[in-house]
Each structure stands twice: as structure tokens, then as C-alpha cells.
Amino acid sequence: MDSEDEGTQPRVVDMTTSERVVDLLNQAALIPTDEKLTVLKQVQELIINKDPSLLDNFLDELIAFQTDKSIEVRKFVIGFIEEACKRDNELLLRLIANLNMLLKDDSVNVVKKAILTLTQMYKVSLQWLVRSKAVSERQEACWDLVTQMKGDVLALLDSENDGVRTHAIKFTESLIVTLSPRTSDSDVPKRQESDISLDKVPRDHSYIRYNVLCEEGKAALEKLLKFMVHPAITSINLTTTLGSLATIARQRPMFMSEVVQAYETLHANLPPTLAKSQVSSVRKNLKLHLVAVLKHPCSLEFQGQIGTLLLDLGMAQSEITRSTPAPREQRKRPRHEEYTEGKKVKMEPALNEDDEDKEEPALLLVPKPAAVPVAQSSIDLTAEFLHPLLSPDNVANLVLISMVYLPDVMPASFQATYTPVESAGTDAQIKHLARLMATQMTAAGIGPGLEQCKAREDDAMKDEGNDEDSVAKDPFIKRKAAMVGQAISVLGGYEKEKTPPPEAPAPVVKRLPEPIVPTGQTKMAGPSGRKKVFRLSDVVQPFSEAEIEKLTSKAIRRILHAEKTIAQSGMAHIRVKLLSKLVTQFEGMMKEDVLEFILEDIRARSDLAFSLLYQEYNTYLSHLPTGRLDSYDHCLYTLLSGLQEKPEQRDGLFTKLVLEAPLITESALDVIRRYCEDESRVYLGMTTLKELIVKRPSRQFQYLHVLLDLSSHEKEKVRTTALAFLKRMYEKDHLRDYIEKFALNYMQLLVHPNPPSLLFGADKDTEVAAPWTEETVRQCLFLYLSLLPLNHRMVHELASVYTEAIADIKRSVLRAIEQPIRGMGMNSPELLLLVENCPKGAETLVTRCLHILTDKVPPSPELVERVRDLYHKRVPDVRFLIPVINGLEKNEVIQALPKLIKLNPIVVKEVFNRLLGTQHSEGSSSVSPLTPGDLLIALHNIDSTKCDMKSIIKATNLCFGEKNVYTSEVLAVVMQQLMEQSPLPILLMRTVIQSLTMYPRLGGFVMNILSRLIAKQVWKYPKVWEGFVKCCQRTKPQSFSVLLQLPPAQLASVFERCPEMREPLLQHVLSFTLHQQAHIPASLMVVLEAHKKPEPKPVEPVVEKEMDPVPAPVEDKAPTVTLEGPETPEQPQPAAVREEEEPMEHEQPAPVMQEETVDTVSKEELTRAEEPQSSQPEPAEELMEESQPDPSDLQEPVENVEAGVKEPETGSGGEDVE
């Protein structure tokens, strides 16, 4: 730029002025208002004063600030426009429209500043046009706009704002001065010497019409005068107007008469609205301005009136005189006249414009200028008319009459203006009074003066009628102005709409100047300013992405938050539609905003939510081949998650949203799943899921899968609810397979040595090596087990899995199946089939099932049949029989007894419980094939080859433990039956003794038994005999009578065993009466009395004799041994039992564990039974102890008489054989 060679300063800073300006502008875009102003002022200084060549370059950048938020900055822009236009008038073309925009600014202060500037600009532009030789169309348009703006400002005299009106007044003042010719007697302020005024406007100007301007000026004056007499004018406006009029009077003395008259009118009619102090202020001003006018040389004519006014205003006559111009100036008056004429001369050509006559031809009475003197003379005429009428009488009458009209309160203005009339009655005073009244009358539109004037005016009007041209011109201008106005309003709105093509071709070309409208760009001025150093053309830039984003989202936000307002107008649905369409159309933040907004009160805004969702889906569909669901997915996901995260709502909005969504995406499904996992909402969630499954067949398996997944959920409530739903769904044919497959697959997992990671949810990254736990096992079974009662066939799958599973799992399975198996019931054909088939390795499972089934209900015949079958044909494990034992035949039970009692004591106990009906209340005892007596008898009759004596004894002890069952009566019957058997059971006497111990009152009965045993030659059964003796020993002396019934040899044997018995028995006999004693055989007495040694001998031979017949059966020794040494064989016995049991679990790797399994199971099962059991051991032990003495007692003699013991045994064995 050529500015570079200017000044050294830029070089010092190493910057050209241009660069500095750019730098400053960049700064200005970013800094706060205060600093911005400083910077902008620097810029202004640089481009206007320092290097005006830059002005054009940076014009747009500076003007861009006219949309700045700060009022001060906007005001600065106005100032800049003024300075710039003054510097380079050509810029008016570009800037005047901007000024026009600012003239309509929202801020009053900006408007005021704009008015002030327009005051200057009006003059500048007029001068510029006048100077231009050829006026371009753009210039014309510019002037049109200026004219338009002038009209706007004049209209602002009616603004509501006091300050604006004040400024408008000042503008009007300046306008009047400009649009009237300067004369030689004009007061011309030095600064305004070069200002344009009407006299400098050539009448032959190609565009500006002299007479039009003249008329405009006069119209403005009229407007101002009219404005001043408005009754509601404020004091400030009034003061301003007074000052303006004074200025006008002094600068344009031709208007002095109007001004003075206006002053007079005002003085007599101060607005009633003024307060007292305001009246003082106004009067002070009036005085001041009157003096100022008075000082003007042209005031001569009005000195009288002014003087009177000043006197009224309280000014001393001396002062008035001092202010009155020197009489020498009177000579100026003719000059004034001259110039008035001169003015008229100038006006005249305006009227006869066509004449193009610059000369000043003969003066004519021209209407408007004439109007002034006319108005004046109307008051004059009326005053003259009144003057003679004001006789003291008349005046007194007037005063009296007007008294009636006086207000109640003295008006402030009157109070302020009232001065005692000093010169009352003098001619001067009467004249003054006449004039005052005339002023009032004229103002009121009455009086002879006014009428005369009117008549004159009418004449003048007729004259004016000649001026066809000017009249013709006027409408043309007006029309154009109107069009301009139209254009302006459009421009003011926005630049988008250009001036609509008007009818007349000429104005089309002559478009009004357009404002430089960078609007929103202001803020971006920084960066773009840099570029603009080089290129001005690319001023107009699209908004930046961020800007667009910001604006759009703001717009959306406004719509969003207009919720209530719009709802009130009943257009809510349109808002919803609009929002959803807008939001889906544009990417970005607003989507989030809207979603957030919805979620704030989703209940009330659900329609928006749905609308948005459908819109999103619609968008997806419309791009179908390539469309992506992301946006829709996001929308749905956000809404659902929002609902899911919200606290409990019962309105089912979640369900509604899910069911009405056009498509459920993966992530949405995740939310649904999460919803279902919430324990408080699991039901609602799953109902929703169920609905989905039912109503969206196309993807039902996807949804079903979620539900299936939940069926093994760790939270119980979730799980059970899911299972409940699944069970219901299982009834639907088309879903059944899928559910079943899933359940089975899941169960199949159990065959793995370790639980698959699948079981631990994706989040838990457990090593696969983790062992199975109860939890994980159950997880695999939940679904299966809940389906099992619905589909019994599935039970076989369980069996096959069971056989393959490891022990831990087996145990867990056994624990888990109780409910479902019970649910299936023992009539289930499939279950029966399972029992029948009982796969190898599933024996425990089957047993467990049997137990579960018969736990509370007696077994059905079918079941018994199946078990029996299984037992007899395939797996001869007696334990199968236990659950169904009550369903078996009596002989079957008796047959099985030996095996049964050899089982684990706990199991044995259970068996007995079942048999004795002591296990459960519901009368299974009645169902029992064996009565308690039968059982005890059966126990006594067990073949000792099939079962060891120890087990039998234990089993009998169990019976004795059930005191409730084995009452004395039952035992008596048992003893009776046993005694009648032949041969006598080995344990007979043990049972007798035990019964006696339990029920001592059975003593008599026992004696009877003993007696009958004698009859049965009890001594032939060594074991029994032993017990017999023992019993007698215990029951002495009751047993004495029985003993006496023994044959002598046997009695001797007794004494041999218990020598201490002899003496008491002898005494007993001796106590008999002789008669009684006579019944005692002598042989017996011999035994009783015999103390001789040979006596025992005969016994032995007897014994030996008895032994003889039974030498053969040696096998019988084994039981004898077991009896005699109960301790010794005990050890191997459990082992034997184990071995016998083992066949049940042939292939099991850990039979012991298995055993435990069963044990624990039975423990569980028998919890109820266990309690009595645990309390029983004591009595049982007692019994044992009590019975213990028996063997020990027995043992002693056995030791002593080894052979003797053997003999009876063999004897018994022999009898067995017999």
C-alpha cells in the first residue's frame, strides 16, 4: 500500500499502518467493550486521519461492529460513519443505509446518536449532491434515502421517549436552518460558515429541487411550532424548542415574527401539565431566549412585544434596554427588508421553476412567505380591534364574568407568571392587554383579524393554483419517496429481500443504497480480518461450522423450551413434529439436548419421545440400502436407559416404548435385560419381554434368549420370575423346542470336568479351572428342573448326564431334584420308566427319586412293581426296596430283612421307621405289610446263616426302642408266639428278659411263659436254657415256683449255675406247709437239700447225654461264637456290609463318597427322624447295657462250662435239623 512511505512510525514498530489496523481489528474482536472502544478509536484515527487511503479497505470491518452487543460500540460506529463520510463524501453511498439501520436501533441511545449524526449527514449529503456536476443514480438513491430518513426523524417528534424527541427537535432546528436561505442579517456561527443552506442550492440542479426543499423547511418549522403548543409538552421539550426557535430566529431572521409570536402564545398559555418549578425553568429559558432574539439586529420590529414579554417575565426595563440593539442598527432594517425580498425572490423562481431565471424579478406575494406576516397581522388586527373596546367598564365586566371560569386552585403557571401590573390604565398597558387577548383569540381561532387573514390566504391559495408544475412535481417526488420507504423497510429487515421490482422502471435501476450487513460476522472479524488485508471481495463468508451449530441448537432450544406457551395455544403436536423433524435432520448436540429434555419429564413428553423415535426410524428407512441404524439406536437406547435409570414409575412407559418402538436394537435389548435384572421391576421387565416375544415373531428367539439367560441369574427373584415366565412360554408349541434345547444344553454343561466360563457371565473373567460349586451346578439346572414337571420325558436326559458327571455334581444334583421329582409324582410313566431302566451309574439317582416320591406318600403299586422288577432282575440292591418297602408283600419284606438289617444303622433305622410307621404321621403304618409284632417275630426267625446275630440283636433293640409301638401287649403276643414256635428262637429268652425289664408288670406272664417252657423242655436249647436260668435268677422269688417245676436234674443244673439260688429255694420250700411240702417230689428235695459232691455229677451226664444226640452240626458254632464274643466279630462286620453294598455302585470311582452321598441324603431326609433317633441312643444303650449283663452273665458260665455251652447249642442245632 502506498501508505508505507508515509511516516516513519509504522516502520519503527515494524508494521505498516495497514498491518496495524488489521492487528487492532483482530484485537477488537476479542476484547471487552471498554478496550474495544479504545482500539476502535485508534483504528478510526488511523484510517480516517492518518492514512485515509485505508478507509475504503477497512470500512466493512469497522461497520461490522454496528451489530455489536454494546451500545457504546454501536454508537462508535455511528460516529465513525459520520467521520468517514465527512472525510470522503463518496462513502455516503455505502454508509447511509447503515446509518438508517442504526436509526432504527433498539437502543434509545443509539437512535439519539444516529439522529445527531443524521443532522450532520443531511447537510453533508446535500452539499455533496449540490457540488456534484453529474448526479449518478446511486447518488440520487442515496439522497432519496436521506430524505426518507429526514421524514423518519421528523416523525420522531411524536416519539414516546423524551430524549428522542429532544434530539428530533434539534434535528428539526438544523433542518429548518439548512432548508432556508442564509441572508446577510443571519447570525452565522463561525463553525457553520461553510455549511450548506438553501441559498447555495442551485435552482437548476438536476435532481435536487430548490422549491421542494424550501417547502420541506417551512413544513418543518410549522411542525415545530405546532409541536410547541401541544398542551402536554414536557418542560425539557419545551425548553429545547424555545432554544431552537431562538436559534432559528437569529440565523434566519425571516422567521423571527413566527418565533416571537410563538413565544407570546406560549407565555400566555403555558402548558397546564407543568409543575411549578418547571414553569420557573421554562420562564427562565424564555427570558434567556427572548433576550437572545432581542439582541439580534432584526428584532427591531418586535422590540415592543419582546420588551413587554420580558417585563412580564420579571426583567428590569433597564436590562431590557441594555439588551436592545443600538438604534444604529436600525438602518439594517431596510436591509433586512431587502433580504426578505431577496428571499422572496428566491422563492419566486422556485415557483416558476421552468423559467430558469436566476435574476430576481419583481416581487410577488408568494403564499407561504406571506403567511408569516399574515399570521402576525391577524393578532395585530385583532389587537387593534380590541384596543378601543377596552374601557374600564368593559374590562371590569370581563373580569367579573371570567371570575366564574376561574379554577379552584391557582394554576402553577399563573402563580409563576403573575406580576402586579405596574402601569395599569396606561395606554401602553391597554395595548398590551389588547395584544394578549388578541393572541388568545387568534390561538382559539376567533377574532376579526383571523377572519381577514383567512380571506387573504384564500386569495393566495388561488394564486398558488397556478403552479401546476410544482404541484405536478410534488406527487412525483412523493411517490418516489413512498417507494423508497417501502424499500427501506425491507432493507431494514434483512438484506435477503431486495427491493421488489417496482412498477416504474426508473427506480428499479436506482436501488437505494444497501447497508453493509455483515451481521453475525462481527464476532469472526478477527480471523477474517487478516485475510481481508489482501482481498476485500470475500467479505461474505458462510458461518463457521461451530457458529451454525450454535445457532441451530439455540433455535432448537427455544422451540424446546416454548413447551408451555405452545401447549397453551393448542399447537403442541406441531411443535413435537417440528422438533423431531429438525433434530433428526441435523446431527449434533441438539439431539442430546432434546433427549435430555424429554427425560426430564418423560411422562409429559412421551409424545415427543415417540415422535422422535419414529422420525429416526423413518430416516433410517429412507436410506435403506445403506442406511445405518446408529442414530435410531442411540435415540432408543438413550430413552430406554433414561427410563431404566429413573426411579420407579408405574405408568408402564418403558413397556410402551419397547412395544411401540419400530425396532429393538441390540443395545436396546441390553437395556431391557438390565431392566429385568432390577429386582424391583423384574416383573414389569419380563412382562415386556414376554410381550416382545409374543408380538414380534421375527426376532422372538432373540428376545427369548434373553429371558432364558435370565433363568440362571444369580438374583433369586430375577431367576424365579424368569422361570415362571418361561414355564408359561413353554406351553407354546413354537417356543417349546427352543426352550427345551436351551435347558438341555445348559444341563449338558454338567458333564464337563470344570464349569465352562459361560456360567460366569462375561464380566467375571474367571479361569476356566475353577471347580464346580453348588452354585454353578444349580445354575445349569434351574431351567431344566423347572421344566421337568412339565415334560417328564426330559428326566432321562438327567439320568444320562448324571451318570457322566463327577461325584460333586452328582451330590448337588441329588440335592436339587427334590422339588421337581416330587412335582412329577410317582405315577409319571417316564419316571417309572426311569426306575425300570435305571441306567448303570444312575442307581443313586433312582434311589433318591424313589425316596423323594415315597417320602410323604405310600408308594403306588406300579412303582413297587417297577422297583421289585429292578431288584429282582437287574440290580439286586436291597436299598432299592427301602422306599417302597411298605408296598411289598409281607413275605418279601421278611425275605429282605436279613439284608436290610445289615445296612448302615441309620438306614436300618429308616427302614424300621417305615415299617413301623413311626416316620410320618399319615397312617403308613396301616399300609405296612408287617405289624410290629410280625416284625419282631420275623427278626427272631431270621436264619442265622443269612445274617449275623449281632445285626439281629441290634435290629431287635431298635424295636424295643419304639416303646410306643412295642407296648407290653404287643410284646406279650410276640413272646406267646415265639414260645409256641418250635424250635425255640435263640433270642427268645433275651427278648423275654428285655420285655420284663421294660414292663415289670409282665412278671406274671413271664412266669407263665417259663412254666410252659419247662413243658417244652427248654433245657434242650442251651442258649435258651441259659437265658431261662438267668431269667429265673432275676425273678426270684417269683420264679421259685417255676423252678420247683423243673425235673431234679435240671434243677441241679440250675444250682450248678447259680449255687446261691439253692438255699433260698430250700427255705422257700421249707416254709411250705407240710401238706404243700408233700407235693414236692423227694428227688427234688434231694437236689434241694443235697450238699453232696456226687450230686452235680448226675447233671453232667445228663448234659452229656443231651449233647450226644447232636454232635453233627458243627456249623452252628459260628453263631455261638458270635454270641459269646460279640466284640470280636464286630470289626469285620461293617466291612462285610460294605462289600455287600458295593455291588450297587460297581463302577463308581469313589464308592466311599457315594456312600456318604447317600448317607447325607438320608440324613437330610430323616432330619425329623433323626431327632428321636438322637434321643433314643441313650435308652438303646441302656438296653444294651442292660442286655450286656446278659451276655456277660452268660459268658461267665460259658467260660466255666465251655463244653456245656457247646452241647446245648449243638443240641439246638440238632433240633433245627430236626
Place this chain on the structure above:
Amino acid sequence: MPPVGNIPEESNCSLCNIGWFPSADPVPFLTHHRERLRRLWVSGRRKRGFDVRSFGTGSHVKLPGPAPDKPNVYDFKTTYVQMYNDLVRKDKELYTQNGILHMLDRNKRIKSKPERFQSCKDMFDLVITCEERVYDQVLEDLNSREQETLQSVHVINVDIQDNHEEATLGAFLICELCQCIQHTDDMEDEMDELIQEFEEKSNRPFLHTVCFY
């Protein structure tokens, strides 16, 4: 162009109290930076140095002397320091007692010497006078100037009588008035009402007019 509020002072001794009161404790006056100032005001920050300036309108600076008819008279070229020194020399005790020295001491810290309103070419938004005579002088001066920018200046007069109590009350009144004006959204539009309110409240006549630069 500094936006300035103005209180004529030093025109004679009767105005001294008022004259220095606001200058020592600058009252925030309305300026054409109203928007900014209003914000400052609202945010509770009394920014110092709101452009408040005091002026005299007489031809000389008069300070009270030993007797009412014997004032100390200086021309506008005399600095406060010079006045101060002069009075100290004349009767330190008297001028300490009547507060003149104190006043001068404060004034000299604010500016070097008194200013005459008529010689000041800066433009103000608001001029406040405390005596009708001064008001007239201001008006006369303003109206005698050539109009140029047509920027408006409001001139307000509140009569404050020549005693300590009145001066203090008056100072507060003016201070309050200024604050109220400061608070208006649109000074010009609300000024009329505001002044009437004050007139009623204070029971004093106010004079108010607008002039143009």
C-alpha cells in the same frame, strides 16, 4: 472527551462547602457511558474518579475572610497550594478552624487549581448548580456558545443556602439525585419525573433545563 458532571464551586464562599464536598468524595455522575457505569454501579463498585469536576463561574475565586465583607479573592490562575500558603500566612488558626485550610488541602490533591466553567470546553452530560445565579450564568454561557454537535447537557439547580447544615443536607441530596439518575435506564426520558420527585421529597425548588453543545 471526558464525560463530566459538574458542580460549580469557588464562585464565592457560600458555595465552598458544596464545592468541595463532592470533589472529595466523588459522586458518581451520569455520563454518556451510562451503560457501563450503570453496570458498575449495580455491581456495587463505586468506581473512583467518575468524572466529576467542579468549577467556578464567577470572575474570581473568593474564600471566606476574617469578616463577611473581607473575603480573600484570587484569580483563576492561583493554585490551591498558593492559596493555602497565603491563608496559612495570614491566619493559620482562623482558617484551620473554619475548615478552609482543610478544604484547600483536599482540593490540591485533586487538581492544582480551581477551574472556571466558562473556560472549559469539555462536554458534560449533566451540570448541577447550587444557586440560581450560578445556574443563570451556566445557562447564559452554554447558550452563548456556538452549537456544533448538538449533544445535550442537562443543567439542574438546587438552591442550597449558605450554612453548614444546609450544605451538608444539600450535598447528600445532590449525591442521592446523582445516584438516582445513574440508576435510570434512560436518563433523558426519566429526568423530568425524577426531579419532580426530588422536589417533592426535599421540598426545594429545582430548576432544570437542557442545553446543547
